[in-house]
Amino acid sequence: MRIAMMGAGGIGGYIGARLAQAGGDVSFIARGAHLAAMLQTGLRIQSDLGSFVLAPVTASEAAVHIGPVDLVIFAVKLYDSEDAAASIAPLIADNTRVVTLQNGIDSVEILSRHVQGDRVIGGATYLSGFINKPGEVIHSGGLPQILVGGQHDPVIEELQELCDRTIGLELKPLADIDEVLWEKFVTLAAFSGGTSLMRSGIGPILADPESRIFIEQLRDEGMAVAAAAGHPMADGFPGRVEIRWSAFPPHVKSSMANDLERGKPIEVAWLSGRMHQLGMKLGVATPGHSAVFRALHLHAAGTNARIPISE
Structure with missing residues (x-):
């Protein structure tokens, strides 16, 4: 083959x-x-x-x-x-x-x-x-x-x-792969956005009460967007996400978080940025994903591509 x-x-x-x-x-x-x-x-x-x-x-x-x-x-x-x-x-x-x-x-x-x-x-x-x-x-x-x-x-x-x-x-x-693609989108947008913005592996995020609230907020916003788009998450989705995140070694971050650390371009526009865009289109509030998108937008093109600020 x-x-x-x-x-x-x-x-x-x-x-x-x-x-x-x-x-x-x-x-x-x-x-x-x-x-x-x-x-x-x-x-x-x-x-x-x-x-x-x-x-x-x-x-x-x-x-x-x-x-x-x-x-x-x-x-x-x-x-x-x-x-x-x-x-x-x-x-x-x-x-x-x-x-x-x-x-x-x-x-x-x-x-x-x-x-x-x-x-x-x-x-x-x-x-x-x-x-x-x-x-x-x-x-x-x-x-x-x-x-x-x-x-x-x-x-x-x-x-x-x-x-x-x-x-x-x-x-x-x-x-049928559509349900899987949407479930991954909701899961990954939260995981990527959370580990990138908080500069942390998933273990410390889940262990810290305030950090956990934020990444779960990202998950829940994604669920609301998916439902409004006609792709509601199946019953038990939050529990499945918890199992998946908890199964990772504590230090594991998203590939976007790793790219961010290395000054490479990042996929934020297609993850939290897409959630932000869909939320505005569908009338769903996405304050967490909007914050991730706007905070990381400065780094979207990578360190080497940033335009220096004039003095």
């Missing part, structure tokens, strides 16, 4: 390396120092589920150098979505499927503007990972589960067989 990983960061790097470890023919699309390090010394995965180095690595900065594949896993940061989607054509053959594992709720729509036919399949994962340095991805937490649409699709079934041979991945195909 030929697989192209569009993006080789915390999610794409980890998943692609695990699939290659299990015997998949995996090519990465990456850039900059991370690409150079992968080509020179391989891709190092640091994980509690087993660390290893994938070498040699097949990788390029352009899809045209890879050619048609059976499956594209789209895992670029949300702010790179349009450019990456516009460059995807060389990877697409008649039977290619494109699975998006991006955050937020807009990825399928963005990709569908660039990929003809019914090839785009939504997916979600709560995998926590980040690039620690060029050529090295750190994964934190337990066994990552990938939820995807396309149940009974032959390409997804082949991916299922490959994942069944991996050590550190679990794939669950579903008939």
Whole structure:
């Protein structure tokens, strides 16, 4: 099975390396120092589920150098979505499927503007990972589960067989992915916004009464927005979120919080910013998410892109 990983960061790097470890023919699309390090010394995965180095690595900065594949896993940061989607054509053959594992709720729509036919399949994962340095991805937490649409699709079934041979991945195909995408959006917007704004791992946030109130407020605002948008959370959702957050090691932060610490661009516009936007559109108050969006907007483009203030 030929697989192209569009993006080789915390999610794409980890998943692609695990699939290659299990015997998949995996090519990465990456850039900059991370690409150079992968080509020179391989891709190092640091994980509690087993660390290893994938070498040699097949990788390029352009899809045209890879050619048609059976499956594209789209895992670029949300702010790179349009450019990456516009460059995807060389990877697409008649039977290619494109699975998006991006955050937020807009990825399928963005990709569908660039990929003809019914090839785009939504997916979600709560995998926590980040690039620690060029050529090295750190994964934190337990066994990552990938939820995807396309149940009974032959390409997804082949991916299922490959994942069944991996050590550190679990794939669950579903008939309808929309509910999962919205549930992840609500969960992740709160987790990303809370850990980023409070500059803390999830453990101390849950242990501190005031911090817990704030992250739970973000969760509840997201639930209200989702319900107003026609995607109400299923019964027991707050308890499921509590279990998921509590299962992480205390130091675990969102990828957005890690990017913020490193001065990289952050996805706040598509998470708390999207909640803020939807809240205004639907008449739902989102004071917590609006505060996160406005407070972090200054850092949205990353440290190197900030415009200096004139004296």
